[in-house]
Amino acid sequence: MSVKIRLQRHGKKGKPFYWVVAADARAKRDGKYLEKIGTYNPNSNPAIIDLDVDLAVTWLQNGAQPTETAKRLLSYKGAMLKNHLAGGVRKGALTEEQAEEKFNAWVAEKASKVEAKKGSLSQAEEKAKAEALAAEKAVNEARIAAAQPEVVADAEDAPAEGEAAASDSEE
Numbered sequence: 042m043s044v045k046i047r048l049q050r051h052g053k054k055g056k057p058f059y060w061v062v063a064a065d066a067r068a069k070r071d072g073k074y075l076e077k078i079g080t081y082n083p084n085s086n087p088a089i090i091d092l093d094v095d096l097a098v099t100w101l102q103n104g105a106q107p108t109e110t111a112k113r114l115l116s117y118k119g120a121m122l123k124n125h126l127a128g129g130v131r132k133g134a135l136t137e138e139q140a141e142e143k144f145n146a147w148v149a150e151k152a153s154k155v156e157a158k159k160g161s162l163s164q165a166e167e168k169a170k171a172e173a174l175a176a177e178k179a180v181n182e183a184r185i186a187a188a189q190p191e192v193v194a195d196a197e198d199a200p201a202e203g204e205a206a207a208s209d210s211e212e
């Protein structure tokens with residue numbers, strides 16, 4: 042039996058949500074699976090990937106083949122790197138401590154990159170809101186300025202009519 046690590050679609054139409062599962066290659070896309078490894082939500086920016094890295098590495102070491110998309114997700118979360126480092130430990134090129142140190146350094150660097158992206162996205166969002174507010178204020182001021190002469194003209198006409206009415210009443 043060949044095992045694949047692949048995505049299983051959930052969620053409603055237009056709002057996909059995926060489970061990352063280890064499944065028999067002959068099983069349907071959304072059918073029976075052997076084990077759930079994690080989840081993937083592409084609807085947010087950046088996408089939310091919740092993955093049990095150790096479980097994924099175990100499946101990879103047992104011969105599971107990831108699909109292209111699943112491989113990208115596993116790489117993004119470091120499961121492919123951890124599997125590679127585990128191979129180095131088995132061959133004697135690294136010690137367990139060195140492999141764990143390299144993996145933790147990589148995870149820390151990746152986390153800082155993700156935080157930087159979140160920060161830049163929030164700054165861009167704040168900038169867009171500020172520009173929209175400034176544009177809205179400009180439109181409102183233009184609308185007020187356009188309405189102002191009509192009010193002044195009406196105010197000038199009203200006393201003139203009042204004076205004319207007063208002079209008519211005197212006669």
